[in-house]
Every structure is written in C-alpha cells, then in structure tokens.
Amino acid sequence: MSHPSAMDPDAPAAGSPAGFATRAIHAGQEPDPRTGAVVPPVYQVSTFKQDGVGGLRSGYEYARSGNPTRTALEECLASLECGERALAFASGLAAEDTLLRTVLAPGSHIVVPDDAYGGSYRLFARVLGRWGVSLTTAPMGDPAAVVGAIQANTRLVWLETPTNPLLRIADIAAIAEGAHARDCLVVVDNTFASPALQQPLTLGADVVVHSTTKYLGGHSDVIGGALVVRDGRLADDLAFHQNAMGAVPGPWDCWLVLRGVRTLAVRMARHCANARQIVQLLASHPRVREVHWPGLPEHPGHAVAARQMRDFGGMVSFTVGDQPTALAVCERTRLFTLGESLGGVESLIELPALMTHASVSGSALAVPPDLIRLSVGIEDVADLEADLRQALDR
Numbered sequence: 221m222s223h224p225s226a227m228d229p230d231a232p233a234a235g236s237p238a239g240f241a242t243r244a245i246h247a248g249q250e251p252d253p254r255t256g257a258v259v260p261p262v263y264q265v266s267t268f269k270q271d272g273v274g275g276l277r278s279g280y281e282y283a284r285s286g287n288p289t290r291t292a293l294e295e296c297l298a299s300l301e302c303g304e305r306a307l308a309f310a311s312g313l314a315a316e317d318t319l320l321r322t323v324l325a326p327g328s329h330i331v332v333p334d335d336a337y338g339g340s341y342r343l344f345a346r347v348l349g350r351w352g353v354s355l356t357t358a359p360m361g362d363p364a365a366v367v368g369a370i371q372a373n374t375r376l377v378w379l380e381t382p383t384n385p386l387l388r389i390a391d392i393a394a395i396a397e398g399a400h401a402r403d404c405l406v407v408v409d410n411t412f413a414s415p416a417l418q419q420p421l422t423l424g425a426d427v428v429v430h431s432t433t434k435y436l437g438g439h440s441d442v443i444g445g446a447l448v449v450r451d452g453r454l455a456d457d458l459a460f461h462q463n464a465m466g467a468v469p470g471p472w473d474c475w476l477v478l479r480g481v482r483t484l485a486v487r488m489a490r491h492c493a494n495a496r497q498i499v500q501l502l503a504s505h506p507r508v509r510e511v512h513w514p515g516l517p518e519h520p521g522h523a524v525a526a527r528q529m530r531d532f533g534g535m536v537s538f539t540v541g542d543q544p545t546a547l548a549v550c551e552r553t554r555l556f557t558l559g560e561s562l563g564g565v566e567s568l569i570e571l572p573a574l575m576t577h578a579s580v581s582g583s584a585l586a587v588p589p590d591l592i593r594l595s596v597g598i599e600d601v602a603d604l605e606a607d608l609r610q611a612l613d614r
C-alpha cells in the first residue's frame with residue numbers, strides 16, 4: 221500500500237523557494253513590522269486612514285476590499301497551491317459562486333462531476349441554472365467522457381478528486397489537456413486532498429477551489445473558502461468580483477484558518493497514516509463488503525492517484541451490506557463522532573445516503589444506501605481501531 225513518492229512534506233514544490241511545511245508556517249507571515257508579533261494579528265477594523273484625498277494610501281482603505289489578516293492568509297494559500305494569487309471568501313460556496321459569476325455569463329454551459337459535492341451541485345443547478353447556465357454531468361474517472369461532454373458554449377470543466385463519498389479519482393493533467401484544447405477553464409475543488417497532497421495548478425488546472433472549513437482550517441471551528449489561480453489577469457478579474465460581490469471572510473475567520481494551515485503538513489501526514497491503518501482493518505473485517513480508498517491497489521483510480529497525489533488522504537468509505545447494519549455501526553461508535561463535515565483533527569462517521577447526500581437520493585448522484593463515510597482524525601490509531609472494531613463486531 222505504499223508508493224514511491226510517499227509524502228515528504230519537506231520536499232520543495234517545483235519552482236518554489238522553500239519546502240511545503242516551511243511555506244505553511246512562513247509564507248505571508250513575516251513578523252509584524254511595527255511590533256514584532258510573530259504571527260499576523262487580527263486586524264479587527266473596517267476602515268483605514270488615508271494619506272490624502274485620492275492620494276497615496278497604506279494599501280488598505282476599507283476591509284471588504286482588503287484586510288491585512290486576510291492578506292496573510294491569501295499569500296500563504298497562493299504559496300501552498302503554487303499559484304499566482306489566492307482570494308479568501310466567507311465559505312467554500314461563496315468562493316464557488318464568485319468564481320462562476322466571474323467567468324460565466326447567461327447562456328454558458330459547464331461540465332461537472334456526476335458525483336459532485338451536493339452543495340456545489342445545488343449551486344450549479346438551482347442558483348446558476350436560474351441565471352441561465354446549463355450543465356452536463358460526466359464521470360470524472362473517464363477523461364474522454366469529460367472532454368466529450370464539452371459543447372460550443374462550454375466555458376469550464378469542474379473537477380473534484382478524490383470525490384465525495386466514493387473517493388473516485390480524476391486525472392487532472394489528462395482532463396486539463398483535453399479541456400484546454402477546447403478553450404475551457406479547468407477548475408479543481410481540492411478540498412479533500414488539500415495542497416499538502418496535491419497541487420492541481422502544477423498539473424494544468426487554472427483554478428483551485430477550497431472549502432477551508434475542512435483540512436485547511438482543520439479544527440472544525442470555522443467556515444471559509446478560497447480560490448487560487450495561476451493567471452494574473454484572471455486573478456485581477458476575480459479580485460474585482462470578490463470586492464464587488466462582497467462575500468469576504470472576517471479577520472477572525474482568516475486568522476483561525478491560517479492558524480490551522482500552519483500545521484497542515486503534519487496533520488495530513490497523520491490523517492493519511494491513520495487512514496491507511498483503518499483501511500487495513502476494514503479490508504479484513506467479515507462485516508465489510510467494499511472499501512473505497514485510493515491507496516488500495518485495486519481502487520480503479522489508484523495509478524492516477526499515485527501519480528498526482530503525495531499520499532492518499534484521510535477520507536475512507538465502505539459498505540456493510542444493508543442500511544440497518546450501516547445505521548447501527550454509525551450509532552455505536554464512540555470516538556468516531558456521528559456528524560457531517562470532514563477534515564478536522566477529530567474522527568467523524570456518517571451515513572451519506574441519509575445525511576450529506578440525502579438531497580440527491582433517487583437522482584443520478586445517489587450513493588449506496590449502506591455506505592459509511594469516515595473522516596479519519598489524528599487521534600491514536602489504536603483507539604480508533606478499537607472503536608470501529610467494537611462497532612462492527614457486535
């Protein structure tokens with residue numbers, strides 16, 4: 221279950237001056253020039269003194285347009301994703317909405333995953349749909365099918381990899397090549413992998429989307445989102461819309477996300493190691509039917525995942541044969557807390573068919589009724605194993 225490029229958080233990313241873990245702690249986070257504070261302070265302020273009417277300014281004028289705490293987070297995220305610029309938002313969906321309404325127009329068409337995150341799908345279909353945007357769903361594990369779904373008015377292809385909750389893998393480089401040949405932007409929702417495991421911009425994607433609520437924040441205590449882009453012109457256009465549409469995060473939220481980001485490399489290494497152990501337990505348990513985790517050699521996306529990811533992540537899903545058994549398992553765990561969301565230090569368990577994916581039941585996006593999803597946390601793995609075993613054995 222290991223592969224040659226097992227995660228080395230110290231390995232510098234291509235073209236970057238320092239290793240990933242170093243950038244997570246230092247990028248955008250120079251000690252405060254006035255006080256020497258070693259972490260960026262919370263600038264809880266709405267307006268800034270100007271040097272003269274219409275004259276030179278400190279760089280900040282009004283906190284919807286910019287706030288130093290937000291700038292620190294944005295500079296760090298740009299560095300971690302190897303992008304030109306990052307923009308922070310009040311939530312992952314706020315980031316997505318701003319991106320879509322920047323690059324699309326009424327009449328545009330988009331290609332989206334046939335197992336997209338439910339909230340993203342709802343935004344595409346029920347909000348952007350009313351604005352005159354149409355969509356086609358495609359299986360992202362099949363690059364030819366994705367490129368084949370592109371029409372004359374297609375403006376962008378939206379990817380998630382790994383997907384939620386079946387952990388399917390999309391080949392970012394192959395899809396980017398096909399989509400670019402048809403003049404489409406490629407957007408990757410990198411929430412599940414985080415930049416510690418995968419940097420889509422280095423594989424040809426144009427935009428990375430994050431729900432920073434998940435692994436980047438990492439402590440289940442803040443809602444946030446981000447966009448990271450390679451192209452300076454697109455960055456300027458998005459920054460204009462960030463200000464014009466106004467879905468910005470407050471300074472405390474930026475500060476919390478940035479505090480989480482500093483430990484991203486070590487947290488992800490531990491999430492991955494714990495998940496690998498849990499997968500071994502599940503794969504050999506008589507109650508368990510199928511285990512979905514891209515690190516398994518028999519996973520259909522394993523080869524692509526091994527190529528484009530540094531490790532296989534902390535999200536695992538599995539089936540147990542029938543929904544009553546799945547319900548019982550979810551209700552019996554004690555350390556694995558029954559709850560939605562993911563990516564925090566604490567382990568979570570949920571039943572997608574009745575929880576996160578209840579809104580898509582009966583549709584093409586429906587998930588198996590007996591599927592259980594785990595967000596494997598960073599507790600002692602022996603305790604996690606014991607908890608799952610007692611829940612499965614009974």
Ligand SMILES: *Cc1c(COP(=O)(O)O)cnc(C)c1O
Pocket residue numbers: 311312313314337339340380384409411412430431432433434443444445
């Ligand atoms: C949670 C999530 C989102 C939405 O982010 P919010 O911060 O909840 O708005 C988008 N994509 C994925 C993959 C997510 O898990």
